[in-house]
Amino acid sequence: MGEIALSAKDLSVYYGEHRAVKNVSLDFAAKGVTALIGPSGCGKSTFLRSLNRMNDLIPNCKVTGEIWIRDRDINSRSTDVVALRQKIGMVWQRPNPFHKSIYENIAFGPRYHGIKNKKQLDEIVEQSLTKAALWEETKDRLHKSALALSGGQQQRLCIARSIAVKPDIILMDEPASALDPVSTAKVEELISELKQEFCIVIVTHNMYQAARVSEKTAFFLHGQVVEYDSTDKMFTDPQKAETSDYISGRFG
Numbered sequence: 282m283g284e285i286a287l288s289a290k291d292l293s294v295y296y297g298e299h300r301a302v303k304n305v306s307l308d309f310a311a312k313g314v315t316a317l318i319g320p321s322g323c324g325k326s327t328f329l330r331s332l333n334r335m336n337d338l339i340p341n342c343k344v345t346g347e348i349w350i351r352d353r354d355i356n357s358r359s360t361d362v363v364a365l366r367q368k369i370g371m372v373w374q375r376p377n378p379f380h381k382s383i384y385e386n387i388a389f390g391p392r393y394h395g396i397k398n399k400k401q402l403d404e405i406v407e408q409s410l411t412k413a414a415l416w417e418e419t420k421d422r423l424h425k426s427a428l429a430l431s432g433g434q435q436q437r438l439c440i441a442r443s444i445a446v447k448p449d450i451i452l453m454d455e456p457a458s459a460l461d462p463v464s465t466a467k468v469e470e471l472i473s474e475l476k477q478e479f480c481i482v483i484v485t486h487n488m489y490q491a492a493r494v495s496e497k498t499a500f501f502l503h504g505q506v507v508e509y510d511s512t513d514k515m516f517t518d519p520q521k522a523e524t525s526d527y528i529s530g531r532f533g
């Protein structure tokens with residue numbers, strides 16, 4: 282697969298007694314998109330949230346197993362979770378810009394991580410918005426509220442915000458499901474650009490989207506990974522009957 286940015290090894294996630302993710306082991310390429318697909322409730326989002334320890338915030342949630350980024354297991358107690366989330370960004374289903382200007386949305390993270398120089402921040406804002414294909418649309422209104430942007434622009438702003446702190450990995454939980462078709466196409470185009478530079482893991486309900494944007498796909502069912510393969514193979518010649526049934530729309 283080439284260089285690996287992230288590996289889950291024998292990962293299980295429990296909500297109280299309920300085991301939502303069961304012994305999942307997956308490797309993710311350093312540059313490329315992996316799609317996580319499967320019917321509602323099969324554990325995709327729970328697994329995704331484990332990858333940057335967002336499940337720590339859920340009181341009765343317990344995670345076992347290992348998640349390796351380079352030579353570190355991020356589940357170890359010594360992990361600095363703030364530094365970890367700088368390296369692993371997250372984009373949610375609904376765009377969630379801060380109630381601040383476009384500029385401040387982007388500058389917030391780098392400033393929090395110690396960059397105070399205005400010229401440097403200006404550069405980061407421009408670069409991040411450019412990479413998120415949003416610069417042309419926003420360069421004349423940087424100091425206006427981010428909430429005045431359209432939903433699709435807000436989602437690209439959230440992607441720009443996550444890029445601004447120079448992550449290695451970007452996790453996306455159904456990032457286009459709240460968007461109209463034109464905005465969805467723009468976000469998909471953006472994902473296709475970003476995969477040249479980042480490891481992207483995306484949860485999607487939209488099989489066509491998985492086929493369009495990802496090189497690898499993992500099919501989840503009842504908390505387990507049934508099949509993990511190149512997206513082309515998975516969609517044209519799945520090896521497991523459950524995958525074939527799901528992809529052809531027979532359930533889920």
Ligand SMILES: Nc1ncnc2c1ncn2[C@@H]1O[C@H](COP(=O)(O)OP(=O)(O)OP(=O)(O)O)[C@@H](O)[C@H]1O
Binds near residue numbers: 326327
């Ligand atoms: N905070 C929580 N507390 C308790 N149980 C939860 C919590 N979040 C999810 N679950 C349960 O864990 C299981 C997996 O849920 P999860 O949201 O990860 O699935 P999913 O595949 O992402 O579903 P969807 O596609 O509908 O978003 C489900 O049975 C769900 O009810």
